[in-house]
Amino acid sequence: MSNAPLLVLLAAAAIWPFGRDRDREKPVEPTGTIKDLERATVEVDTQAPIVGSEAKAMESYRLFLDVASDDPVLKAEAMRRLADLQLETADAEELATNLQALGTLGSTIEMYEQLLTSYPNYAKNDLVLYQLARAYEAEGRIDESLATLDRLIEEYPRTAHLDEAQFRRGETLFVQKRYGESERAYAYVVGVGESSAFYEQSLYKHGWALFKQQEYDESLTSFFALLDRQLGTDNDASGDRDPAVLYSAMGRAQQELVDDTFRVLSIGFSYLDGPESISRHFNRRGARPYSFIAYTNLGDLYLEQERYQDAADAYHAFVELDPYHAKAPLLQVEVIEAFKKGAFADLVLEGKESFVETYGPGSPYWQRFTFEQQPEVVAHLKSNVTDLAAYHHAQAQATRDADEYAAAARWYRTYLQSFPDDANAGATNFLLxxxxxxxxxxxDAAFEYERTAYAYPFHDTAGEAGYAALLAYAKHEEQLTGAPRAEWHRRGIDSALKFAETYPAHAEAGTVQTDAAEKLFALGEFRRARDVGRQVVARVPPVEPALQRTAWTVVAHSEFDLADFAAAETAYLQLAAFVPVGDPERGEITERIASSIYKQGEQARTAGQLGAAVDHFLRVGQAAPASQVRATAQYDAGAALIQMGDWQRATSVLEDFRTAFPDHALAADVTTKLAVAYVEAGNSARAAGEFERIADGDGPVEVRREALWRSAELYETTGQGAAAAAAFGRFVYRYPSPVAEAVEARQKLIDMSGAAGNHAERARWMRDLVAADAAAGAERTDRT
Incomplete structure (x- = not known):
């Protein structure tokens, strides 16, 4: 036997909606054509599978008929059941492995026909006609099947199978493209309502029958009635009644039916007035929770047809209808995407601006929902704000237009105000x-750079922002004068210190920190300058030598100005290591070292620590023998030793001073101090010589006169008669007045001449004394 009848039977079983085992079907992959949509079906399970052995049951009915029961009712029932079983056997899945079953189909039809003929009054002839129609179709005798269904409807208008028969007629008529008749057949089942197992299938096919007759507007009622059943009618539905939840809970075939229904609706609306048709329908029937899908699908259809403006209009129609619906922002996104695909750059920009203005934080939309409820909308909001800011920023860079810069700044600020805690907030603040x-x-740039650097968790541009803030500070400072400039300058220093502290590993941190130290020193903030400078030289890894040199300079100068001269000395010695011999600053640093040591001596002297003072003063000559302060230091060391009564050391130090600095301004004073020191040390001979130096110096007359007399006396007491006589003689000639002292000097000379046996010299000084007394006038006394 050929396989062709088998294929026909299998094909017929596949489209027969009443008795097929749908649980064993493989779903058909959806396509996008009208033909595909026409073939969509609703699952209908009209009878449970037969349990038991059909073969045994048929054998029993055959035996019963062979016995030829005299009861016509029983015989008719047996014939019907045997024919039904034979038809079921032909329609069962096991038919694929039992080709012999094809031979029973003809006898089945004959059995139904014989039953109708032999028992015209049989109570279940309506069921016989239904099964006969089914058997005809299974054998491909479509016209006879349809005629049988027409007879069933006409003869048994109250049959329980009437809705099934009408639906079956509608399916056959639809396939034969007799759409008007099929529409009426489906309409009957729709009229039966939800009690019919074929109600939803009939709604779908009724809509299609009208669609095929180009009754697009009329077809909407059936299609939307089907969607109402599948997705609900409560526009405020949520939770388990939300259309998305209902859809996700559907089986694949049911989802495909919903998808196909929306698809044909979109085609119908495109044949009508587009989105206006959708709006008119919902204005008449009321909004539905799935309304947005109708607009979305129409827009999608237009996109497929590359009708970009129409697509955007379709999406936007829903936004205009219900701008604060949960899904409205997503349709506005589709508007933007449509413009983008159509390369309408200006409209894309306008669409993004409209989106942000309509759905930005603070808009009525967010009075209905939270960010947590609508993460997809939030993501689009962020994206659109970012795109707007980036667009205007790029335009500003290209044109240098002030308005473009202002627009970019406005959008960056919008992002930051809307999403202050967003992971990208730091990077966005940097762009602002x-x-x-x-x-x-x-x-303003300086402030925003600082906010970027310090107000957010660490991000890629944080360090760069901290450094850029310093550049902005410098730029703005150039525009200021007077007190505002000074205040801004200090703020810039504070920002620099914060940058170095927060981002110590930044490539510019060492340079910035060093510069801040210099600026603090220039402002006279020596403690801060010193502390910052020490931070620079303590950096690990160390900064480059030039920066270390600058930092040590700040530290040393600051310590000096803070009167911490010991610390200053140490710092200058550290600084010296970075200043090579021959460098113009080398001499200045040496002088600073000497000054720091000398100042330590002064501090010790002021504190009464004369021994320490002497050590420091003398250390100057050791540390910086060529320094300008060395002479003063050595002099002060001698003076301190005198004050201490350390005459031996004092004379040694002062003699060294005289040797090293013979022309120094303090040389005369050194002689005086040496004279005192020698006297106190008991070295009158050396003291006499020092007093003579004083007498021969350029000091005040009284000082010189007194020194000369003292010198003469010391010469006399040490047995240096000639030196003493010479000194007294000079005294007489240099200082004839006051007369009394000059007379006393002459007397000394008379006595010394007499003691020496020089009578002529004694007589000369005696005559001179008499003459001096005679000429003394008012200064004459009994003594003279």
């Missing part, structure tokens, strides 16, 4: 600062 800097708003 960049826009402000590029537009010349250096003050």
């Amino acid at each position: 600062a960049e826009v402000l800097y590029e537009s010349g708003s250096f003050r």
